[in-house]
Amino acid sequence: MPEKLTGLKIKNFILDTLFPISCLSCGAPDVWLCPECFSKIKILPDQVCPYCEKVFAETGAVCPACKISYLKKNDQPPLDSLVVAAKYADGNLARLVHAFKYNFVQDLSLPLGNLLVRAATVNDLPLPDLIVPVPLHPRRLRWRGFNQAERLADYLAQNLAPGMIIPIGKNIIRRRIYTPPQMKIKNYRERQKNLAGAFVINPPSPVLGRGAGSEGEGLQGKTILLVDDICTTGSTLLECARALKLGGAKKVHALVLARQEMGKKK
Ligand SMILES: [Zn+2]
Ligand SMILES: [Zn+2]
DSSP states (O other): OOGGGTTSOHHHHHHHHHSOOBOTTTOOBTOSSOHHHHHTSOBOSOOBOTTTSOSBOGGGBOOHHHHHHHHHTTOOOSOSEEEEEEETTGGGHHHHHHHHHHSOOGGGHHHHHHHHHHHHHHTTOOOOSEEEEOOOOHHHHHHHSSOHHHHHHHHHHHHSSTTOOOOBOSSSEEEOSOOOOGGGOOOHHHHHHHHTTOEEEOOOOTTTOTTSSOSGGGGTTOEEEEEEEEESSSHHHHHHHHHHHHTTOSEEEEEEEEEOOOSOOO
16 A cells, blocks of 8 residues: 555545545535635624524624513523524535535535634634534434534634634533434424423533533533534524523523524514
């Protein structure tokens, strides 16, 4: 075997030979996304309130009206803000995310992660104490082999604040209810009902013990950045945020690549 091939994963080698790498957008060789196509994906200049999705809200924060409606119920909005990086339909972003998620093109976590860093910076998101990727149900994780939100969280942990590595809580939340892939559930209410209580905080790990960073007890008073690839109705993020707040988190901000428009909330 030639020397330059040693260390290459056989699986990757075979994949690259069978399916040569080319820009998913324009077909330029050797990269999954060429710099030109990457520059066509624009960071969204405006964010809306994550609850009503109507009111323009700086940095994607909860609008006053939605905040009041929670307070009236003696409750707090679980999610403090939601920043959406780009438009789903922009510069073939939808296609890239699909390739990232279903065709296992994991190298795309670099440009996609970069979009998240830029959106976080533009929107002046507070520096989190902990980054939490939205978990997949273990069944789905086994099928897919990796959690795309985790790959994005890895990138953010290393690149959000230069010279600093932000801790990631990969096992803090657990998805305990298996839901069909969200694309199949179009109805907002049905989806919300399906997800109620779907996420719980994992108990402290008996193996890793205290301070290992993987247990829910480390949430107390912390500012969390919740990360996912695409948000549809937002109910997944909301339910995760609810679990994190119950676990003691002080603030939960969410960051996603894009919002997939479908059956709008009423
Ligand atoms: Zn291209
Ligand atoms: Zn609102």
